[in-house]
Amino acid sequence: xxxxxxxxxxxxxxxxxxxxxxxxxxxxxxxxxxxxxxxxxxxxxxxxxxxxxxxxxxxxxxxxxxxxxxxxxxxxxxxxxxxxxxxxxxxxxxxxxxxxxxxxx
Amino acid sequence: xxxxxxxxxxxxxxxxxxxxxxxxxxxxxxxxxxxxxxxxxxxxxxxxxxxxxxxxxxxxxxxxxxxxxxxxxxxxxxxxxxxxxxxxxxxxxxxxxxxxxxxxxxxxxxxxxxxxxxxxxxxxxxxxxxxxxxxxxxxxxxxxxxxxxxxxxxxxxxxxxxxxxxxxxxxxxxxxxxxxxxxxxxxxxxxxxxxxxxxxxxxxxxxxxxxxxxxxxxxxxxxxxxxxxxxxxxxxxxxxxxxxxxxxxxxxxxxxxxxxxxxxxxxxxxxxxxxxxxxxxxxxxxxxxxxxxxxx
Numbered sequence: 001x002x003x004x005x006x007x008x009x010x011x012x013x014x015x016x017x018x019x020x021x022x023x024x025x026x027x028x029x030x031x032x033x034x035x036x037x038x039x040x041x042x043x044x045x046x047x048x049x050x051x052x053x054x055x056x057x058x059x060x061x062x063x064x065x066x067x068x069x070x071x072x073x074x075x076x077x078x079x080x081x082x083x084x085x086x087x088x089x090x091x092x093x094x095x096x097x098x099x100x101x102x103x104x105x
Numbered sequence: 106x107x108x109x110x111x112x113x114x115x116x117x118x119x120x121x122x123x124x125x126x127x128x129x130x131x132x133x134x135x136x137x138x139x140x141x142x143x144x145x146x147x148x149x150x151x152x153x154x155x156x157x158x159x160x161x162x163x164x165x166x167x168x169x170x171x172x173x174x175x176x177x178x179x180x181x182x183x184x185x186x187x188x189x190x191x192x193x194x195x196x197x198x199x200x201x202x203x204x205x206x207x208x209x210x211x212x213x214x215x216x217x218x219x220x221x222x223x224x225x226x227x228x229x230x231x232x233x234x235x236x237x238x239x240x241x242x243x244x245x246x247x248x249x250x251x252x253x254x255x256x257x258x259x260x261x262x263x264x265x266x267x268x269x270x271x272x273x274x275x276x277x278x279x280x281x282x283x284x285x286x287x288x289x290x291x292x293x294x295x296x297x298x299x300x301x302x303x304x305x306x307x308x309x310x311x312x313x314x315x316x317x318x319x320x321x322x323x324x325x326x327x328x329x330x331x332x333x334x335x336x337x338x339x340x341x342x343x344x345x346x347x348x349x350x351x352x353x354x355x356x357x358x359x360x361x362x363x364x365x366x367x368x369x370x371x372x373x374x375x376x377x378x379x380x381x382x383x384x385x386x387x388x389x390x391x392x393x394x395x396x397x398x399x400x401x
Contacts (some may be wrong), residue, residue: 046361049373050320050330070361078358 016098020095023088027081042070107167114164122159122176134199141200144255145187152278154184162217174222178351181218181226184211188229193257194236202260204252205241206267207234209274216277219394234279245310247289250301262311265294265304265332266318271340274343276392287343294332296350300353302359304332320338334378337385342392349385356382 012028015021045054045067054063124132130150131138142148158180161173187196195203196211211234215226225233240248240257248263249271268290293308306319306329315322318328328385333352340349356362369378 042196043361043372046373047375048321049359050334051317052375052377059267074361 020088020091023084023091027084027088030073030076030081030084034073034081036075039071041070046070111164111168113227114160114167115170116226118157118160118164118173121160124158125153136200143200145190145197147186148200149183149196150198151184151187151207151211152204153194154180155207156196157213158184159210159217162221163216163391166394167218168392177218178222181215181224182348183239184215185226185229188233191255192344193255194233195253195255195257198252200252203255204267205237205271206251206274208237209271209278213274213277217391217395220398221252230278234275238282243311246293246308247285248293249286250268262313262391263290263293263308263312264319265290265306265329266320266335268294268333269304269332269337273338273342277395284343287339287345289350290339291345296326297338297348297351298326300351301355302336302348303328303355304336305329306332330373330378334374334381337382338388341385343390390401 012021012025015025016025045058045063047054048064048067049071053060054067058066107223119331120253130148130153130192133153134150140152158177161177161180163172164254165177184196186192187242189398194208198204212230215230219226236257237249241253241259241352243250246263248268250259251261251264251267253259258377268286272287272290273281275286294305296303296305302335303326305327306315306322307313318331322329335353337352337356339345340352356371356373360374363370363372371382374382
């Protein structure tokens with residue numbers, strides 16, 4: 001990994017919450033969490049929506065937990081993450097309009 | 106495609122008949138079917154007879170299979186005899202529980218048998234529809250109730266997981282009544298929010314709990330997975346493309362589709378739900394053949 005990319009990631013990680021980089025950071029975290037739960041196969045447990053337990057012997061409580069986890073993370077990925085990205089873009093434009101000399105973070 | 110579909114249908118029919126023969130009709134029913142005796146003797150479930158008859162008939166419309174003809178005739182005769190013995194044209198699916206859903210499926214089987222074998226059950230079909238209009242329509246919503254006792258007294262009111270299919274199967278019996286039921290169901294139970302459509306289980310005028318048919322009901326919006334899945338059948342059968350399109354948007358967004366090796370399933374659904382969606386996507390040709398009255 002080159003130094004410029006490392007530095008960029010470090011700045012992103014340390015970004016303030018209500019900043020363009022902070023919004024992007026949270027969107028990325030949601031994306032990564034979604035990728036993990038998706039690859040872990042939790043999508044199958046969304047069968048709880050129709051009152052059916054998930055695959056194998058997870059039982060009702062286990063299926064409900066895994067299914068609800070997937071649904072919450074999925075909704076965050078499809079609704080919240082795009083909003084964060086859009087907000088970051090709007091904030092960049094806003095900051096550039098207010099202070100054209102300063103580089104937004 | 107057709108040989109593969111025929112093979113699948115034959116396998117399902119054979120397995121169903123075998124299980125019924127080996128384990129009896131209660132194998133396909135919920136445990137409470139054994140809690141008390143059926144009113145009619147010998148005990149039969151219209152749930153089983155109607156659906157098996159329609160399975161056999163639909164398969165024969167797609168392509169004739171001579172060995173299914175006597176099986177269909179026998180099943181239809183049992184239904185007709187039961188109806189003729191019942192003063193209220195009410196056959197049980199469960200002990201003293203007669204389901205509107207099962208009756209209209211049986212009507213569709215009778216009408217399809219008439220098309221296939223040249224029989225005439227039109228009087229019986231007409232009589233049942235007249236009885237339903239008179240006794241089974243909820244006075245507030247104008248929707249058909251879901252279940253009633255053998256003396257024709259309504260038990261459970263209008264519910265979405267039943268009504269969409271009821272309206273569709275009624276097309277075989279009385280198209281005008283079917284269209285009226287669909288329009289009312291659409292108005293009372295169909296909802297669209299921000300381009301996403303779904304269906305409620307109960308109309309405002311009837312309070313009922315979630316059950317095995319409705320699935321869990323999501324509060325506030327009153328979304329029922331069972332009713333929403335069955336709504337695809339209603340929308341498809343009555344050419345309500347706008348509603349169908351927005352139902353599709355919902356299931357693509359919240360049904361959690363999963364495609365593996367060219368096969369699509371919805372993780373948020375189950376086998377019954379997937380079957381309902383497949384039926385909604387393919388229904389039409391059999392009904393068109395039966396309606397136009399062409400012999401195979």
